[in-house]
Amino acid sequence: MERRGATQHLRLAPRPVTILLDILHDFVAFFQLTAFSSVTWQMATMWVVCGVLFYLGVHKKFEPLLLVPIAFGALLANLPTEGMITSRVLADGLVETGVLTVHGTPLDTGGFRIDHITGGLYDFLYQGIKLEIFPPLIFLGIGALTDFGPLIANPRTLLLGAAAQLGVLATFLGAGLLGFNAQQSASIGIIGGADGPTAIFLTSKLAPELLGAVAVAAYTYMALVPLIQPPIMRALTTAKERKIRMQSLRQVSRLEKLVFALLVTVTVILLVPAAAPLIGMLMLGNFLRECGVTERLLKASQTEIINVVTIFLGTSVGITMAGENFLRPQTLLIIALGIVAFGLGTAGGVLAAKLLNLFSRRNPINPLIGSAGVSAVPMAARVSQVEGQKADPANFLLMHAMGPNVAGVIGTAVIAGYYIATLGK
């Protein structure tokens, strides 16, 4: 029994005592080998970060559908799990997650028989992000949940959605100045688009090492839109502008909505092909919604697909937040840059509305709806409504603000396509 060192000296003890000591030794050795010893300070620190995220998600109700799964995934990423996730330390000290290894046998007949694929649960589930499958599926659901009617009734608001991307662009510059490379700068800038799935889609392609920080910043700030936007909106508008009443929106027919969905699909993909997975799925979902003859598929898109994918998307984003990746000065910079991006996007939308008013004096736009161009559907539109009513309690801006609000989703997908086309490997 040479393998049980601890009991070597106890040969003369009676058998039951020996066994008890053996068991005690094995018991301690089991824990020593498999557990506490592998807890690092980064892990312990991340538990606090997870606690903060849980607090924001559950108590503060900041986008809980995403923040709760992200926080839970981050907790799992910072525990010494086995069979959950396989990580690999890269040359630059970063941790790559979602590593799969195939074991197989080449056959005489030419193929390669797969004997076993080594990987934990989230090595498989995370492929939904790594292979960029989850974000387009979320967009399928979002398209199925979105009414583009207000945008169609007032197509000028598309330009407000475009202008709000200024935040994305300006933040790219700032990130570059702070030392991030171009791919990372694009991923940080996209936070200003206030579109979670688009941010995840772009970041997992260009800078996967920042995925956790970018996603957390994006969803946190989306929830903070009611705090971030109003001061900027008020600073950039006059009291008179805030009281502008907009012309009532016309009713948009079903056929017009269907043509719109196809028009967006064709136009955007022709101009920015790399936006296809996002725009294509968004408009597929919307077509299923508006065509009125595919109720079953619509319901599947609006509920089953988006809900199930959200659980796996959120936890998969969280699982990338190993302390080694997240606890870097970069993360703080990203969070700081994210709020700048949001603010600049808000400003861009408001200023664009004022600019448009220079050209159409007869049918002016209330610049308060410009801020809704950052997306964050429908929160930003509600902020427009609330601010509008502060200036004129009888002014209903909500439906008008839905136009730039959903236009911002398209705008951010377009800028993501631009980045992918030019910076993607």
Added chain:
Amino acid sequence: MERRGATQHLRLAPRPVTILLDILHDFVAFFQLTAFSSVTWQMATMWVVCGVLFYLGVHKKFEPLLLVPIAFGALLANLPTEGMITSRVLADGLVETGVLTVHGTPLDTGGFRIDHITGGLYDFLYQGIKLEIFPPLIFLGIGALTDFGPLIANPRTLLLGAAAQLGVLATFLGAGLLGFNAQQSASIGIIGGADGPTAIFLTSKLAPELLGAVAVAAYTYMALVPLIQPPIMRALTTAKERKIRMQSLRQVSRLEKLVFALLVTVTVILLVPAAAPLIGMLMLGNFLRECGVTERLLKASQTEIINVVTIFLGTSVGITMAGENFLRPQTLLIIALGIVAFGLGTAGGVLAAKLLNLFSRRNPINPLIGSAGVSAVPMAARVSQVEGQKADPANFLLMHAMGPNVAGVIGTAVIAGYYIATLGK
């Protein structure tokens, strides 16, 4: 700055102007490189085809649950998308879709670490068709939605479901005469079976290059059954035959239905093993339906599974319809042969009913229910009902026609199994 050729000659211009020209140059170059230039005449033509399919699906309500996703997928297939689908031009000029490329590193420990899988969204989703996973899952749902009671109560109608496969067989001959090879002829013939999932299952195995055309023909004609069948039914029957009242169907107990599901599974798989994925899943769904103790699983089969899979199946079929594949004279031939297949199947069912009546004078079959053997559940059965009431308003044939109607599903799966066993590589 040698890389910006267009601005080389403007060195003396003041800096802001230079930058503006640089930006304009970059802007034009971006679109030139990524978009419109890659639009081919085939793409533009296919947009019209997609428009027709949308019209049929949405306005005419031809099987919209399938035609709408197919048309949307076809639209995506004929836009210069990036990150959506990877195609590969084969030696014969056809385009293969759904191409995945694995990048990895052989490890010292023997395995092969997957570093990255290159592929767009539909390269992954399309695997559900390529690997023949979606059609059996649809059959799981169809089984969960089908009541085989009328078939069990009148088992002779199984023979009507067999006879309606005549259309499949005859069309094979016609396709061969028109120059299609055996695999293609089988895929075209199966259109006459009026079973979408079976047609997709067989075609993706034997002749994937025809998938789009076969699926579109199958679903379009299924929707046209009320126009295609009645003239044939009337031509082949006498007024007296059309007035035949059939004996009332007995009540079938739950246990009998359960035994039936197992009996079909065992018998069909023993005789035609290659029909197993379709028949096995069909009868699994039906068993879950009839056993009465698996409500949760039944509901999942009837709604979540079939709805979600239908979205991905439909769009994946559409995504194979690249203009290069679809805009061939073959496609018109397939559409022409498809209607022949439907007509012959209808005739086969009606004539088989008349033949059976020669042997059982005491309990005759109204030959109008024979046409329901082509499947197209439950449309073909309704056609029988409508035609029957034209001859005798008090004659209710619907339930009687449900027998051959669901038998046709089994019959087409069997013939598909025969083709796979004999023509499958």
Added chain:
Amino acid sequence: MERRGATQHLRLAPRPVTILLDILHDFVAFFQLTAFSSVTWQMATMWVVCGVLFYLGVHKKFEPLLLVPIAFGALLANLPTEGMITSRVLADGLVETGVLTVHGTPLDTGGFRIDHITGGLYDFLYQGIKLEIFPPLIFLGIGALTDFGPLIANPRTLLLGAAAQLGVLATFLGAGLLGFNAQQSASIGIIGGADGPTAIFLTSKLAPELLGAVAVAAYTYMALVPLIQPPIMRALTTAKERKIRMQSLRQVSRLEKLVFALLVTVTVILLVPAAAPLIGMLMLGNFLRECGVTERLLKASQTEIINVVTIFLGTSVGITMAGENFLRPQTLLIIALGIVAFGLGTAGGVLAAKLLNLFSRRNPINPLIGSAGVSAVPMAARVSQVEGQKADPANFLLMHAMGPNVAGVIGTAVIAGYYIATLGK
């Protein structure tokens, strides 16, 4: 026409006769080559086994949500299907299921293009078990369906859940004595944990050749808990003990439940990392349930995910039950050992409750709730309630028994983690 041997001698017969004979020959040859000939005695025997399982699941209502799909999968496994499942006979005569073969082309650019993956429907679906994805997803749903309140209100009951694992441990010894190796013994012992997903998770990792037998035994005995447990409970308790009334449980707040979910996640994973996939998903589901702000995700976990996965999990377990694997003396031994494991687990729980009462005289535990520690949620807890009311009709033990009942789920996951950490390859 040298290939049609049977008609060689009939050259002089008129053409139609020749063709008819040719067809008849082909017809017989088709069946001869593809079907009945491949039916083995093991298959035929397994049909009877499937019949018994259907009887237990449908008529006796023994865990029908699992036994019905398992039985249907087993039926498919024992028919000569094609395109359904690829098996491979291993050196020891056992059959490995779920074999995939990749065919591809190495590219000049470095990657490996996948041209085709050979495999039947269940070769793909079965990967959900082989790669250990399904059981944690089921646990996600179970966590979303479980109220840990009674456990939190009375944390001592965690020790009853631990004690009930005695059945697992003792059965390991018995299995070893009967000639099973350590991996197999652990898989057999886990039957006593009365947790289907955990048993499937562990067995597919340590002894996949026993998967069918272990799963069938586990689910059958879980259904038989009301027959197995009462005699043991009565034998080990006095009438006085059975009449113990327990202190009323306090109300547990939402926050406390949330902290509990995180506490279990952290503690168990720190101590037994290999239990992470099960415990992590269980507590993720429970967190989604208790946090109150993720209704959409909760519903997806409780219904869509668990229902869909159960269909595929059940049939995939069944598909491993090829006669060659199942019809071995081992299977009978496993079934015999399984009932021993259940009995010993019951005894362990009851005796542990009596032991705890020695230390806390003021607040005694009714030992009848100890038996609920074997899990089998919520059946075992109901057995405690029923037995308690036999002794004292006014005694309500149900909620008290839910404590050890759900603790048993954690306990079995922990012991599974211990086995995986020490015996996993």
Added chain:
Amino acid sequence: MPLFPATLALTLPEYPTLADSLQYQLTGFLVVVFTLGSLAALVGLLGRIFAALDKRRGPAGAAAKTALPAHPAAPGDEISPAILAAIAGAVAAALGDSRFAIRSVQMADPRQNLVWSAEGRRSIYASRHVR
């Protein structure tokens, strides 16, 4: 020499002659007819067995069976089976054909559950036949 050395079906060339195709297709038709014919025979046998069992059990059992509907109505049905049965019963009564009174309950089932492939055709038919 094997009993059946080869079949046309398994050695069909890529571009078969019409005669070969015909032989191949007729073989296939025979396979389909034989398979579904076997099923028909087995299901017929099954029915007779169940009828015999029913007779032994007597009228009590049969009554109980009729009382229990095979399925609860699927969620989202527009017309409840009960209403449909009432309508069908009324129609049958008006026509003086009492056979339909019983069948009508069963009729409700497939029409409601097979909506899958039918959804698109509903409106076209709505005006043409009794729903």
Added chain:
Amino acid sequence: MPLFPATLALTLPEYPTLADSLQYQLTGFLVVVFTLGSLAALVGLLGRIFAALDKRRGPAGAAAKTALPAHPAAPGDEISPAILAAIAGAVAAALGDSRFAIRSVQMADPRQNLVWSAEGRRSIYASRHVR
């Protein structure tokens, strides 16, 4: 020499200078504005076409269109569109602004269907604006 030999966008170095970044971003902004601007033009055109078609069809068609709600209420909605329309109508009437009587039906739609990203914010807002 190709017409456009290279663009900064496609050859941006990993760490671009601020000037290069600026040029790259402004190009990007131009791409976004051009793309969404093109869409705006096309959608505007679309609207005019539909308006022209509507006029031809006359008031009968328009009335029919208004009568049909675009979507049935999603399951699980707390407030039915009808109720919301009634509330909104009452509000508008109180304010003496008749424009809202029509718009209000449409307003119900996005608020109920875009609940997705809104669910978490509901309670915060509940007290601050009309729901």
Added chain:
Amino acid sequence: MPLFPATLALTLPEYPTLADSLQYQLTGFLVVVFTLGSLAALVGLLGRIFAALDKRRGPAGAAAKTALPAHPAAPGDEISPAILAAIAGAVAAALGDSRFAIRSVQMADPRQNLVWSAEGRRSIYASRHVR
């Protein structure tokens, strides 16, 4: 020399002796008891902390907590918690044991939500215990 050079658990042969198996299993049991024991201690501590916090907050907070049910009833529940509470209250009142009046609301929860693995057993139990 490492402190714990090796353990039986990690070097268990494929076919261990009974003594080795026993030692291995008892170690495993110790692992389970220690893990769940640690949990029990932590959860007990947690409970005391929450009790202390509750006391500070005073009776107002506690009352509010009781008023709010932990979960809305799951869709498809046959018996609503309210009805169940009423029944349980009636039973308790009849037995003269007022403790049950409060517990009964909580009792409703697991029975309805843990239907998952219970569905199959329902009918067997239906006649044997109060549902």
